[in-house]
Amino acid sequence: MYKCALILAAGKGTRMKSKLPKVAHKVCGKEMVNHVVDNLRKAGIEDVNVVVGNEAKIVKEITKERNVYYSLQEEQLGTGHAVLCAKEFLENKDGVVAIFTGDAPLITNETVESLIEYHINGKYDATILTSIIDTPFGYGRIVRNSEGKVEKIVEHKDCTDEELSVKEINSGMYCFDIAILMDKLHKIKNNNSQGEYYLPDVIEIIKNENGSIGAVDVSFDEIIGVNSRVQLAEAEMKMRERINKEHMDNGVTIIDPNGTYINADVIIGEDVIIYPGNVIEGKTIIEQDIVLYPNNRIYQSVIESGVTIQSSVILESRIGENTTVGPFAYIRPESNIGKNARIGDFVEIKKSSIGNGTKVSHLTYIGDAEVGEDCNFGCGTVVVNYDGKKKHKTIIGDNVFVGCNTNLVAPVEVEENSYIAAGSTITKKVPKESLAVARARQVVKEGWVKQKGLLK
Known part of the structure; x- marks a missing residue:
């Protein structure tokens, strides 16, 4: 059966107090709307349409690499109106459509699959994702009849006292038969306290016309919507807990999960040990048997097996097998460090390749350079790559020894x-197997201090 999805992402999110649209805020390094898109794709849904509105240009920009469709909701008149704005996307499609919100990043692909499977197997016209919570304030309630079947969904502001006592809530996420949804959408009214067209009203219309309504109960953690910075922090904490647990289940030692920050797209191999204070971001790959001592930041990089890193920053680079980095090293973008190398304390590498076995032990800057294998850099070496206008390249062959x-x-x-x-300033090519000395000969003038009257 054909399956597609809508993501409602047109709202402004005024409580976020931000120039960004709500769905563009990140949870564990990824925009909320992209969490939803990625989990829909993991659940096997290829055709995904994002309904945009407020700051539509920004939402399109952050989702452009996801190969999604877009519908525009120019005026935000409710969730029912948002789905109507996707009419062109849904027309002439035969199958089911899952509808999710772009501000609920904690939904999992397993739940998406379960919702659609339950809907199809039960031959329902509509299926609601629900949750049962002790304090349902602010959420729409699921109203069931005496037989336990879903009758309707009532928004919190429109609930009677009896309906307010109901603890089963609507997540705002659904699965519909596409043809039935398109037929019933035009029948919803905006005669409510907000003057909006509510998508949940479609449920009551379907029920009143003898349609079948299903409901799937899931953990409240998965359906939490983010409407403020406080809720954003709560979602971050829950997502981080989920990510860290998954890595630990896969054979990673995380000494203090509460003090370890791993983004959603990071891949980590077995027998990696991660100390507190590590921040691992982007699509970083951490291979096997690696030790990350406290307080590293690693972004969009590949760390090969057997590496040890201490209190360092690594950005958009590759670190080869069995290399040690830090403490306090700075590996800037487009750097490639070879195997069995040493990048020591207060060393900065910028857009350079460092060969296998090369040691840059301390207080050194290497920029825009190609460095061969088994070289040694003395303390305080500087590759002077910038002449005030342009960056220039330095090439260093194998087995070169550079003095302090x-x-x-x-x-x-x-x-x-x-x-x-040591102490040389090299401006010309050094031939192989040579010694280069580029410094003034030492001159000692005995008695000079006394002659100048400087003796104390």
């Missing part, structure tokens, strides 16, 4: 098996 306090002024090349004396 050396400046390599790009563009420059140091060929393999060369030595550079």
Whole structure:
């Protein structure tokens, strides 16, 4: 059977007090609407339509790589009106449509699958995702008849005293037969306290016309909507707990889950040990047998097996097998560190490749460089890559030894098996197997301090 989905993402979210539309705010590093899109795709739904409205340009920009369709709700007149705005997307389709909200990022692909499967197997015209909670204030209530079947959904503001006592709530997420939904949508009215067209009213219309209504009860954690910064923080906490548990179930040691921040798209292999204070972001891949000591930030990078990292920042780069990084190293974007290398304390690497076995142990800057294998950089080395107008490249061959306090002024090349004396400023090519010395000869003038009257 054909399956598609709508995501309602047109609201402004005034309680967020933000220039961004509500659904663009991130939970564990990913925009809320993209959490929903990705889980729909994991559930096997390819055709996804996002109903946009407030700041539509921003919502389209953050979802453009997801290959979704869009419908525009120019004026926000309720959820029923939002679905009507997707009429062109739904027309001439035969099957089911799942409807979700873009501000409920905690929904899982398993729940999406269960909702659709329950709807299809039960041959329902409409199926509601519900939850039972002790304090249902603010939520629409599920009203059932004496036989336990769903009669209607009543918005909180329109509930009678008896209906307010009901603890089963509407999540705002549904599955409909497409043809039935399109037929009934035109019958809803806006005679309510908000003057809006409510999608839940379709449920009562279907019921009154002898249609069948199903309901699937799920954990409240999955259907929580985010309407404020406080609720955003709560969703972040729940998502982070879920992500960390999944990694631990897969063989990762997280010493303090409450102090570890792993984004939704991160992949981590077995026998990785993560200490508190680590922040792992983007589509980072952490392979096996890695130790992340406290307080690292790793973004959009690949960390190969056997690496150890301490108190460092790694951005959009690759770290090779069995390399050690830090403490206090800064690996900037487009860097590639080889295997069995050493990037030590207060070392900055920028847009450079570092060969296997090379050691850059401390207090060194390497920018826009190609460095070969088994090199050694002394303390205080600087690759001078910027002349005030342009960045220039430095090429260093294999087995090069660079003495302390050396400046390599790009563009420059140091060929393999060369030595550079400490304190040198290198501006010309160093041939292979050479010693380069670029400093003034030392001069000692005895008695000079006394002669100048500077003796204390």
